[in-house]
Amino acid sequence: MARNIYNYFKSSSKRQSELKEFQYFAEADVHKILRPAQTRWLSLNAVVQRILEQWDVLRLYFNSKWLEESECHDIHACLNDPIIKAYYYFLAWMLPKFTTLNSCFQSESILITKLHGKMTAFYKELLLLVLHRNYVNSAPIETIDPMTEINHKDLKDIYLGLGVQKELDSVENEERKLTLRKMCKNFIIRACVGLRKRYCFNDKIMTEIAKFDLEKVISDDREESVSSLFPLLPRIAPTSIQHQQELDDEWRKLPLYYKDLDLSQPPDVFWHQVAELRDQHREGNTYFQHLPKFMLAILSLPHSNAECERVFSRVNDIKTKKRNKLLTKSIKGNLLSQQAIQRHGKNCVDFNPTHAMIAKHNNDMYKNIETIILSDSD
Numbered sequence: 599m600a601r602n603i604y605n606y607f608k609s610s611s612k613r614q615s616e617l618k619e620f621q622y623f624a625e626a627d628v629h630k631i632l633r634p635a636q637t638r639w640l641s642l643n644a645v646v647q648r649i650l651e652q653w654d655v656l657r658l659y660f661n662s663k664w665l666e667e668s669e670c671h672d673i674h675a676c677l678n679d680p681i682i683k684a685y686y687y688f689l690a691w692m693l694p695k696f697t698t699l700n701s702c703f704q705s706e707s708i709l710i711t712k713l714h715g716k717m718t719a720f721y722k723e724l725l726l727l728v729l730h731r732n733y734v735n736s737a738p739i740e741t742i743d744p745m746t747e748i749n750h751k752d753l754k755d756i757y758l759g760l761g762v763q764k765e766l767d768s769v770e771n772e773e774r775k776l777t778l779r780k781m782c783k784n785f786i787i788r789a790c791v792g793l794r795k796r797y798c799f800n801d802k803i804m805t806e807i808a809k810f811d812l813e814k815v816i817s818d819d820r821e822e823s824v825s826s827l828f829p830l831l832p833r834i835a836p837t838s839i840q841h842q843q844e845l846d847d848e849w850r851k852l853p854l855y856y857k858d859l860d861l862s863q864p865p866d867v868f869w870h871q872v873a874e875l876r877d878q879h880r881e882g883n884t885y886f887q888h889l890p891k892f893m894l895a896i897l898s899l900p901h902s903n904a905e906c907e908r909v910f911s912r913v914n915d916i917k918t919k920k921r922n923k924l925l926t927k928s929i930k931g932n933l934l935s936q937q938a939i940q941r942h943g944k945n946c947v948d949f950n951p952t953h954a955m956i957a958k959h960n961n962d963m964y965k966n967i968e969t970i971i972l973s974d975s976d
Contacts (some may be wrong), residue, residue, distance in 0.1 A: 599676040600645050603656065604633045606673065620659045626652060640700055643693035650686055653677065680765050681778050687761025688782050695720065696789070703902040708865055710901045711811035714804040717797050724790050728756055728783055740800035744790035753779040803830050807896060812865040816856065824849045824892070834895045841888065848889035855885065869893045909933065 607613050607630075614630075621628045629652065632645045649656070657677040664674035676682045699720050702709055709716075718739060725734045725742060733749045734742065753776055762782070766775055798804075806826050814820055823846050828835040836842045852872070859871050873890035877883050900906070916932050917924050939949050 599673060599682065600634050600649055602673050603649070604631050606669065607631050608633070617655070617659055620655050621652070624655045624658065626655045640697055642689070643697050646686055646689045646693060650683075650690055653683065653686075680769050681774050684762045684765035684769075684778055685781060687765060688758050688785075691759035691761060692785070692789075695723075704904045706905060708897050710897060710899050711807055711865065713901045714801075714808040715811070717793070718799060721790065721793050721797075721799065724786055724793070728786050728790075738800075740798075744787050744794070750783075753783065756783055758782050806830055807899075810893070810896070812868055815852075816861050820853075822850070824889075827896070831896070834892065836888070836892075845888040845892055848886045852886070852889065866894065866897055869897070912936065 607617060617631075618628055629648060631652070632641070632648045634645045635641050656673075660670050660674040660677055664670040699716065702713065702716055722734060722739060725744060728744065728751055729742070729749045730751060756779060758779065762778075766778070769775055808814075809821050810824070810827070825842065825846055828842055836845055855872075855875055858875060859868065861868070863871065869890045872886050872893075873884065875885045877885055912933060913929060916929055939945065942949075
């Protein structure tokens with residue numbers, strides 16, 4: 599229906615003008631109808647919200663048109679069907695949950711230690727909508743099959759949101775109500791199956807890393823040792839038993855220094871604070887030489903490929919057809935400069951380079967240009 603409504607208005611300025619008149623008459627917000635995109639399915643939430651916002655206006659409009667234009671018949675029937683509107687309310691309630699989850703994967707924040715918990719909580723939230731609570735809470739989450747009907751709730755017991763309940767109160771046909779509930783149930787089950795295919799809920803690495811989230815690190819039930827991470831992260835963990843023991847000892851004595859740390863900081867800032875703790879009685883030597891490096895290395899692991907894709911896009915913006923001979927070092931410098939400026943909350947308009955930066959722009963900066971060109975050509 600959303601696509602039909604968009605297609606009806608998209609090529610006719612007359613129809614768009616008429617719709618505006620109805621919006622003014624109904625004292626509704628004058629907004630355009632959004633296009634449902636095939637490739638960007640997360641935009642569907644905005645489309646659904648816009649249709650619901652303009653529902654009464656659209657119904658008035660197509661009530662006046664359906665006798666004159668045959669292409670309006672299906673749209674008119676849908677807009678006057680409370681079951682269709684109830685399903686849109688269900689989508690308006692459900693789709694923001696997926697958008698919020700997706701924003702975690704697109705975030706530039708450090709979420710590698712939180713991702714497993716977020717995925718598990720969201721998956722369990724969906725499961726509890728259609729499966730019996732006792733089964734979901736008792737079975738290991740990786741063994742739960744949302745397709746097994748023996749554990750499904752009765753259709754009438756499935757919660758579908760307040761908007762759906764309100765619309766269904768005006769529907770007397772019980773068979774149509776059950777049809778809607780089946781549609782919503784199938785949507786939830788397909789979502790659960792999709793999550794299960796795309797994320798391994800018993801992944802050992804993600805499960806163990808989640809145990810060392812900052813909130814758990816500073817809690818009373820923190821892990822006694824970090825040794826469980828050593829075999830899972832061989833490229834990050836120390837190789838010798840001596841260094842592993844030193845790292846583990848630092849982990850065990852960390853709670854003694856909480857009073858000297860700001861526990862409200864983000865995880866990367868927190869571990870930098872730990873690295874800066876110094877023993878004033880031993881020539882200012884740091885208390886923690888291994889633990890902060892190990893934890894920061896874990897936090898540097900990417901939790902999605904979104905950031906890599908952003909870098910590729912920035913490279914394409916920098917190295918264009920007219921600038922196709924830029925050296926790799928120049929592109930790298932551009933990227934790092936942009937990143938540094940953004941980190942300080944600045945942009946190209948309000949950023950003021952320091953005197954030290956300006957001083958580096960002299961003839962010496964071109965001394966190694968031949969070496970750079972040769973290395974790039976290789």
